[in-house]
Amino acid sequence: MRVSVLGCGRWGSFIAWYLNHIGHEVTLWGREGSKNLEHLRASRENGILTFDSKIEITSDLAAAVAHAEVLAISINSQNLRELLARLRGHHRGQPLVLCMKGIEEGTGLRLSEVAAEVLGPVETAVWVGPGHVQNFVKGVPNCMVIDANDDGLRRRLVEAFSSDLIRFYYGADLIGNEVGAAAKNVIGIAAGMLDGLGLTSLKGALISRGPREIARLIRAMGGDELSVYGLSHLGDFEATVFSAYSHNRRFGEAFVRGEPYDELAEGVRTTRALLTLGERYEIDLPICRAVSAVVHGGRDPREILSKLFMRSLKEEFY
Numbered sequence: 001m002r003v004s005v006l007g008c009g010r011w012g013s014f015i016a017w018y019l020n021h022i023g024h025e026v027t028l029w030g031r032e033g034s035k036n037l038e039h040l041r042a043s044r045e046n047g048i049l050t051f052d053s054k055i056e057i058t059s060d061l062a063a064a065v066a067h068a069e070v071l072a073i074s075i076n077s078q079n080l081r082e083l084l085a086r087l088r089g090h091h092r093g094q095p096l097v098l099c100m101k102g103i104e105e106g107t108g109l110r111l112s113e114v115a116a117e118v119l120g121p122v123e124t125a126v127w128v129g130p131g132h133v134q135n136f137v138k139g140v141p142n143c144m145v146i147d148a149n150d151d152g153l154r155r156r157l158v159e160a161f162s163s164d165l166i167r168f169y170y171g172a173d174l175i176g177n178e179v180g181a182a183a184k185n186v187i188g189i190a191a192g193m194l195d196g197l198g199l200t201s202l203k204g205a206l207i208s209r210g211p212r213e214i215a216r217l218i219r220a221m222g223g224d225e226l227s228v229y230g231l232s233h234l235g236d237f238e239a240t241v242f243s244a245y246s247h248n249r250r251f252g253e254a255f256v257r258g259e260p261y262d263e264l265a266e267g268v269r270t271t272r273a274l275l276t277l278g279e280r281y282e283i284d285l286p287i288c289r290a291v292s293a294v295v296h297g298g299r300d301p302r303e304i305l306s307k308l309f310m311r312s313l314k315e316e317f318y
């Protein structure tokens with residue numbers, strides 16, 4: 001399959017590396033002037049992986065799109081709308097595979113909905129679930145999930161992209177998989193905060209209570225609440241809540257320690273988007289609210305944690 005990957009950061013570069021590794025014909029596009037692109041062009045490596053000579057690297061969006069049967073996109077979720085608007089003039093209806101985890105701030109739209117809003121009806125898949133580049137390039141396998149708004153696309157991609165390095169499952173709930181994947185980053189920030197506060201032992205409670213509020217939201221949005229226990233959310237906790245590689249977890253830890261953190265932590269802006277959805281669907285999201293109170297509201301994390309504990313008492317499952 002001829003695939004163009006748009007976005008040459010940590011994950012986009014991996015997607016290009018992986019698809020080439022399993023035999024697809026790959027072009028990687030990045031913005032002209034992007035440091036990642038320049039570095040990859042000059043050295044064909046990015047500090048974590050090294051590119052095979054067959055991978056084309058370009059800053060010509062028209063050429064990258066013209067070449068492709070499928071477009072895989074992996075950039076900051078909040079910039080997807082802007083990239084799709086640039087894409088509009090070149091897009092010839094090729095299916096999109098969104099390799100990213102977020103919900104649009106301001107609108108509360110899932111990323112597949114953003115794509116439909118900008119490009120009109122388009123076959124769109126999401127590729128989500130656990131996995132860090134550092135592990136994959138060492139040959140450590142993982143399981144992921146591909147879901148789509150089109151059954152044929154979902155099947156074609158799972159079958160074309162599966163290998164002994166990534167075992168893909170057919171996703172069957174686009175709402176649940178998109179919301180679950182985005183929300184795990186917020187749980188990851190909360191986990192990092194617990195690490196930073198010396199409260200790592202509370203992560204068990206976090207990974208039990210976090211999915212319950214996200215499950216209620218998914219159900220209210222028309223998805224299947226069981227999706228929260230699939231690869232896109234619960235299945236991603238080892239790679240996020242517990243991993244030294246997770247940017248979201250590391251952001252949360254640095255934040256409560258008052259240290260700077262420069263990498264992309266998608267959960268920061270997804271937290272706000274989830275609260276918008278919580279209001280829209282009248283679902284209380286206490287853990288998301290607590291993360292937002294600390295990250296956006298500047299509140300003391302210990303005080304916010306204590307408030308979480310002192311809420312009215314509840315049945316465990318409701």
Ligand SMILES: NC(=O)C1=CN([C@@H]2O[C@H](COP(=O)(O)OP(=O)(O)OC[C@H]3O[C@@H](n4cnc5c(N)ncnc54)[C@H](O)[C@@H]3O)[C@@H](O)[C@H]2O)C=CC1
Pocket residue numbers: 007008009010011012030031034036074075076077079080082083099100101102127128129130131132263264266
């Ligand atoms: N296991 C998985 O499924 C993983 C998924 N991800 C997801 O991948 C996405 C990207 O994350 P990272 O690669 O870690 O971020 P990154 O910061 O390393 O890369 C983002 C790239 O997007 C580019 N970019 C930003 N706005 C753009 C625009 N408007 N047009 C073109 N390029 C633009 C940036 O220049 C940068 O090269 C996130 O949504 C993240 O959650 C990341 C790691 C693993």
Ligand SMILES: O=C(CO)COP(=O)(O)O
Pocket residue numbers: 101129130131132185188236239240245246247248249264265266
């Ligand atoms: O999604 C990921 C792992 O599956 C990457 O998580 P971070 O963005 O928190 O590093």
